[in-house]
Amino acid sequence: MTPGYYVVLAAVLFTIGAVGVLIRRNAIVLFMCVELMLNAANLALVTFARINGTLDGQIMAFFVMVVAAAEVVVGLAIIMSIFRSRRSSSVDDVNLLKY
Amino acid sequence: MEQTVEFAPATGWLSGIWLLIAIPLVSAAVLLLLGRRADRWGQLLGVASVLASFGLALSYFFTLRGLDEPSAQLRLFDFISVGGLNVDAGLLLDPLSMIFVLLITGVGSLIHIYAVGYMAHDPGRRRFFGYFNLFVSAMLLLVLGDNYVLMFIGWEGVGLASYLLISFYYLRNAAATAGKKAFLMNRVGDAGFVLAIFLLFATLGVVDFEGVANGVGQLSQATVVTIGLLLLLGACGKSGQFPLQAWLPDAMEGPTPVSALIHAATMVTAGVYLIARAHPIFDAAPAAQNVVVAIGAATLLIGAIIGCAKDDIKRVLAYSTVSQIGYMFLAVGLGGAAYALGLIHLLAHGFFKAGLFLGAGSVMHGMHDQTDIRRFGGLWRYQPITWATFGLGYLAIIGIPPLSGFFTKDPIILAAFNREGWSGWVLGSAALLGAGLTAFYMTRLFVLTFHGPKRWTDTVHEGGGAAAEHPHESPPVMTGPLIALAVGSVAAGALMTTSVVDWLTPVFGQHEEGHAHLGHWTVTALTVAVTLIGAGTGVALFRRGTALVEPPAGALVRAARRNLYADTLNEVLFEMPGKYLTRALVYLDNRGIDGLVNGLAATIGGGSGRLRRVQTGFVRSYALSVLAGAVLVVAAMLAVRLG
Numbered sequence: 001m002t003p004g005y006y007v008v009l010a011a012v013l014f015t016i017g018a019v020g021v022l023i024r025r026n027a028i029v030l031f032m033c034v035e036l037m038l039n040a041a042n043l044a045l046v047t048f049a050r051i052n053g054t055l056d057g058q059i060m061a062f063f064v065m066v067v068a069a070a071e072v073v074v075g076l077a078i079i080m081s082i083f084r085s086r087r088s089s090s091v092d093d094v095n096l097l098k099y
Numbered sequence: 100m101e102q103t104v105e106f107a108p109a110t111g112w113l114s115g116i117w118l119l120i121a122i123p124l125v126s127a128a129v130l131l132l133l134g135r136r137a138d139r140w141g142q143l144l145g146v147a148s149v150l151a152s153f154g155l156a157l158s159y160f161f162t163l164r165g166l167d168e169p170s171a172q173l174r175l176f177d178f179i180s181v182g183g184l185n186v187d188a189g190l191l192l193d194p195l196s197m198i199f200v201l202l203i204t205g206v207g208s209l210i211h212i213y214a215v216g217y218m219a220h221d222p223g224r225r226r227f228f229g230y231f232n233l234f235v236s237a238m239l240l241l242v243l244g245d246n247y248v249l250m251f252i253g254w255e256g257v258g259l260a261s262y263l264l265i266s267f268y269y270l271r272n273a274a275a276t277a278g279k280k281a282f283l284m285n286r287v288g289d290a291g292f293v294l295a296i297f298l299l300f301a302t303l304g305v306v307d308f309e310g311v312a313n314g315v316g317q318l319s320q321a322t323v324v325t326i327g328l329l330l331l332l333g334a335c336g337k338s339g340q341f342p343l344q345a346w347l348p349d350a351m352e353g354p355t356p357v358s359a360l361i362h363a364a365t366m367v368t369a370g371v372y373l374i375a376r377a378h379p380i381f382d383a384a385p386a387a388q389n390v391v392v393a394i395g396a397a398t399l400l401i402g403a404i405i406g407c408a409k410d411d412i413k414r415v416l417a418y419s420t421v422s423q424i425g426y427m428f429l430a431v432g433l434g435g436a437a438y439a440l441g442l443i444h445l446l447a448h449g450f451f452k453a454g455l456f457l458g459a460g461s462v463m464h465g466m467h468d469q470t471d472i473r474r475f476g477g478l479w480r481y482q483p484i485t486w487a488t489f490g491l492g493y494l495a496i497i498g499i500p501p502l503s504g505f506f507t508k509d510p511i512i513l514a515a516f517n518r519e520g521w522s523g524w525v526l527g528s529a530a531l532l533g534a535g536l537t538a539f540y541m542t543r544l545f546v547l548t549f550h551g552p553k554r555w556t557d558t559v560h561e562g563g564g565a566a567a568e569h570p571h572e573s574p575p576v577m578t579g580p581l582i583a584l585a586v587g588s589v590a591a592g593a594l595m596t597t598s599v600v601d602w603l604t605p606v607f608g609q610h611e612e613g614h615a616h617l618g619h620w621t622v623t624a625l626t627v628a629v630t631l632i633g634a635g636t637g638v639a640l641f642r643r644g645t646a647l648v649e650p651p652a653g654a655l656v657r658a659a660r661r662n663l664y665a666d667t668l669n670e671v672l673f674e675m676p677g678k679y680l681t682r683a684l685v686y687l688d689n690r691g692i693d694g695l696v697n698g699l700a701a702t703i704g705g706g707s708g709r710l711r712r713v714q715t716g717f718v719r720s721y722a723l724s725v726l727a728g729a730v731l732v733v734a735a736m737l738a739v740r741l742g
Binding site: 091 | 711712714722723
């Protein structure tokens with residue numbers, strides 16, 4: 001049970017999530033990648049809690065989960081309203097703030 | 100052995116001398132502030148205030164004569180009290196200021212009365228009397244102030260009044276320009292006066308006459324000469340002496356009463372008053388005195404030469420004023436006994452020059468504001484009173500005995516000849532030559548105006564009906580003052596040389612007659628001879644009138660017609676460099692400084708234009724920036740941790 005491997009796994013998951021956010025065009029997939037990043041952070045927190053023998057990391061993981069849930073609610077609502085008005089779910093189409 | 104100068108304080112009746120200044124000042128304020136409501140009776144208030152001042156002045160004169168020590172200093176209030184500078188406002192009535200007060204209020208009253216008639220048809224008459232009273236008040240402050248600062252306030256006041264009155268017909272371009280020219284040239288002189296006051300304060304610490312008179316002995320020669328020359332600059336500006344004489348003839352654009360009072364009898368004599376009042380300084384600085392006599396002699400010749408070539412009646416009289424004040428400067432520059440001589444010439448000149456100007460106004464009034472003497476002629480039949488009074492003034496100015504001019508100009512020429520060394524011969528000859536030229540051009544003026552063939556026709560009114568109109572004599576309100584001034588020109592002569600000179604002794608001290616180059620009767624004979632030659636030449640040349648166009652003439656006459664190129668010189672030396680400097684600076688301001696500021700704004704505008712292209716609107720590029728920033732922060736933390 002080497003905790004080191006879990007930290008490496010968390011890092012890899014985070015990187016995959018970050019690259020996914022930058023590359024994927026579909027808004028839902030983008031959200032899934034963001035969730036991936038958040039879960040990677042959760043994993044890292046719990047692993048370090050296990051390494052140090054305290055419970056602080058696990059408490060923080062709860063907070064992160066709550067935030068992720070709230071964020072998904074709001075984000076999906078926004079994506080749905082955009083899809084309803086534009087019939088497109090590509091993030092490249094919301095560029096009205098261009099100069 | 101130096102005597103300390105001390106003035107007695109004013110007591111009793113004399114403690115009211117501030118009224119002399121206050122009455123015309125209040126009258127001026129009322130006339131100018133009430134506006135059109137005062138139009139019907141404004142001129143009466145104006146005349147009444149100056150007459151009241153004259154009455155008071157006479158009473159003060161008799162009171163002052165009764166005192167043992169004829170001086171009265173009235174302390175008014177603390178004016179400036181800053182650090183080491185303490186200037187108390189106060190008035191000083193001593194023999195010198197007394198004669199000026201009498202001249203200003205006396206001749207001033209006569210001219211005010213004349214102006215009631217002269218300005219009768221002018222809609223701006225009330226404004227005229229307001230400014231005129233302001234002038235009288237400021238001039239009285241000038242001569243009554245007991246320190247140089249108060250005198251300077253009056254000095255500036257008369258400059259202002261002169262500007263307002265010269266450009267009285269402000270809708271006329273020539274009048275407005277002449278007013279500006281007079282004010283600007285005065286300003287140059289004022290700068291000299293102010294610098295002299297600063298120097299006095301810096302070296303002596305006091306600026307009142309008593310303090311300066313007692314302290315002037317402690318100053319170094321260089322300081323005293325500098326102060327004297329700066330005061331002389333101020334005096335030249337105000338009195339229209341070389342090199343600041345070009346404004347005086349242009350000042351004839353104002354109404355004739357203005358020319359008579361301000362530019363003949365009073366304001367232009369303020370320079371002579373300044374030099375006389377500052378006589379402790381000039382007595383201690385012979386170098387400055389040399390400059391004063393040189394300027395006096397030069398100006399009297401300049402005025403006389405130009406006066407021979409002018410055809411406008413008022414301009415001839417203006418140059419005559421410039422020339423006569425040159426005599427006064429010559430006298431006060433000679434110092435000693437000649438101070439009083441300059442002042443009695445000033446008094447006599449006030450009478451006959453004012454009379455001549457008012458007479459010219461009367462002629463202009465009768466000839467419908469025509470001023471060109473080539474279009475006059477034969478007027479003695481139509482304007483007899485004007486002819487008689489003008490004639491008496493003319494005889495006085497050329498110095499025919501027994502009129503006053505003879506008694507006052509002759510001693511100056513004598514004093515000039517009796518100056519030590521070669522300068523006496525030069526100055527005396529210049530003064531003598533000036534007397535001859537004066538006789539010539541005044542005779543030319545008199546003969547061309549009043550005698551000879553008529554070079555005008557009767558005015559025929561349009562619309563037929565009325566008969567042709569001759570030039571008519573002026574109404575009594577105008578001829579009355581003319582007669583009064585003529586009486587002064589005739590009678591005052593012997594009175595001047597004895598009583599007035601004795602009256603002025605407490606101010607200038609008693610002086611011995613020095614070693615003489617020429618005897619008294621020799622000079623008198625020479626002067627009268629030169630005068631008669633000048634007058635005779637004038638009569639012979641102009642007895643039969645003159646052509647209406649300018650005849651071609653030699654170089655000197657052509658130069659005289661163009662004011663001896665004084666205006667050209669001023670333009671080339673001062674106006675054009677000033678104009679080019681202004682244009683260069685404006686160019687610098689527009690291109691250089693504005694360019695700098697505008698360039699800065701343009702740079703920022705251009706930069707921001709480039710920068711806003713970062714806002715692409717793509718969410719993924721924003722996400723990339725966030726990632727890049729996060730990576731940077733982590734790298735920095737690692738560097739700190741591991742470094």
